[in-house]
Amino acid sequence: MSNPRPLEEEVYDMSGARLALTLCVTKAREGSEADLNALERMFRQLGFESTMKRDPTAQQFQEEMDNFQQALDARNDPVSCAFVVLMAHGLEGRLKGEDGQMVELENLFEVLNNKNCQALRGKPKVYIVQACRGEQRDPGETVSGGDIVMITKDSPETIPTYTDILHVYSTIKGYIAYRHDREGSCFIQTLVDVFTERKGPILELLTEVTRRMAEAELVQEGKPRKVNPEIQSTLRKRLYLQ
Template sequence: MSSPQPLQEERYDMSGAHLALTLCVTKAREGCEADIDALERMFRHLKFESTVKRDPTAQEFLDEMDKFQQTIDNWEEPVSCAFVVLMAHGEEGFLKGEDDKMVRLEDLFEVLNNKNCKGLRAKPKVYIIQACRGEHRDPGEEVGEEQVSAITKDNLQTIPTFTDALHIYSTVEGFIAYRHDQKGSAFIQTVTNVFTNRKGSIIELLEEVTRIMADMEVIQDGKPRKVNPEFQSTLRKKLYLQ
């Protein structure tokens, strides 16, 4: 019986331009400016051209994504990677605009998919979503340590519409995302710190973010709470930001 073959490590080419867009509703979201500042520092460190739009309405979320797609497709040099940060009140599958109307996350995601954004076809698209996904609160449980690994396989010739995307949520489905009035959200602050100061593939960095946040405790209404991010990946290769 032959021994298993080791996986080949293919990496995304990051030699081209790096672009980032942050859409943040500040209305009734104290502390979000600290998150914007942390994101801007991270993007400067990682050499991303970054744009921030504050207080978009539900329609402006869509309009700004369309503008970003056009910017990418018309950029003077090839674009290697794009980040989109979405920060607002929300519920599972939706974000609330500054006008209190809702926009579907799927409608935002599809703007940059392999069908609709030629400049990012087969290129990594990373979405960071800082928003509630429900009303549940997690008091935490005593459990043993778990390890999760993900393996992606390259696909040649043609490419599926929805590959090369990474969705990073501040909390798991159905649960609240916490934010400090002055310090910002533990999620954004941890992501920006790890992405700036640690090296490894983005999946490895996210595992570190999850480990750090699992050790944290948030006090809400005088009660300790636990919160952990969740990420969903269709990346086909290793993505290294550093």
């Protein structure tokens, strides 16, 4: 039996422009400014051209995404990567605008896919969503054992419409996301710390974010709670930000 061959490392070309769009509802979301300040620091360190919009309505969430896509496709220089940060109150699959109306996350994600945004075709698109996805609360469990990791590699001549995308949610489906009134959210603050302190492919960095959040002790209404992000990836290559 022959020994398995190590994976050949393929990486995304990050030599072009890096663009970031942050849409954040601050209304009734104490701590949001701390998150915005942390993100601004992170994007500056990672060499991103960053645009931040506060308190969009549900319609403006969609309009700002459309404007971002049009600006990307209108650029004369090559684009390497785009980050979109969405922060608001929410339910599973939806975000609440400043006006109290809901916008579908799927409609926002559609805007930059390989079919609709030529500048990002075959380029990594990273979505970071800081929002509740339900009302459940996790008190935590005592577990033991290891993790199983499956690694796949695919390099087709044509690419699927929904590839090269990374969704990072602040919590898992059905559960609350936590935010401190002064210090910001556990998720955004931890993500910024890891992304600015560590080097490595983004999925390994996100594993570190998950580890730190899983170990964190959160207290809500006097009761201990646990929370961790959820990561959904169709990236075909390794993505390095540092």
